[in-house]
Amino acid sequence: MNQKRVMAIASGGGHWQQLMLLRPAFQEYSIRYVTTMAGLPEKFDALPAAIVPDCNRNKPITATLSAFAILFQMFRHRPHVVVSTGALPGVIGLAVGKLIGARTVWVDSVANGEEMSMSGNLARPFAGLWLTQWEAVSEKSGAEFAGRVI
């Protein structure tokens, strides 16, 4: 049994669905999921999981609450690896992850076919592996391309 701890973070909706498709990349480790929509982890059998408040740039107060909730999860579980498909909660996760010495992976959403998302750009300094799912975005942004979920 490999005891490496992985924290996998994504907002509810499309980001979460993409994270679920990436599970085979880390399923042998001890994974803890973090998302923003109650009921999602149960539906995908992605447990144990924590729900944090959703956040986007238009709602600074919930974003702050969300940041604290993610901080709490990170310090409580001290992951060796943090993986996120976005959006803003994932940036926070990667930032804290880097701070505590975790390996950090950003997979920018496949929704961003023409340019890197704003969260992706924010995540760049914290991402050990900074991936886009489109070749064209890779050329423009310098992010690595390896494949895509759909």
Add this chain to the structure above:
Amino acid sequence: MIFATVGTQLPFDRLVGALDQQAGQSSEEFIIQTGPSRLKLEYATGFKQLDPERFERFVEGARLLVAHAGIGSLLTASAYGKPLIIVPRRKSLGEHRNEHQLATARQFQQRIGVHIAWQVSDLGPLLIAKDLMPLEQTGAKHLQPLLDRIRTFI
């Protein structure tokens, strides 16, 4: 039954309203997950936000899915092998923070099973078409190298 989902973060009443009108002219049942909509539906059945289980049941029961150009919708249609009509949200109409849904629509317009209504006025003919191709299941062709890369890094 036609099941529509327009995203739950921001309203998309241009699409919700158009679908309600179409429902009034159709004998088929329309069910819409409306998100934070301000509209009162006359003909379609609306839910602001469905729990994942009921959402899945509606998807399974639908002949056709209609959605905003969100990746969640593409992945859902692909997972269940349903035809999908997408209507991109537009920043220029205040429907999103940027124009990435137009980009998504352009990226996926060649995909079999993805039918794009660039305007809501394009919806009518697509909704009554009986021969819309379903989306194929997500292939491992694109996904496997991505998984391998992440695995190696970790």
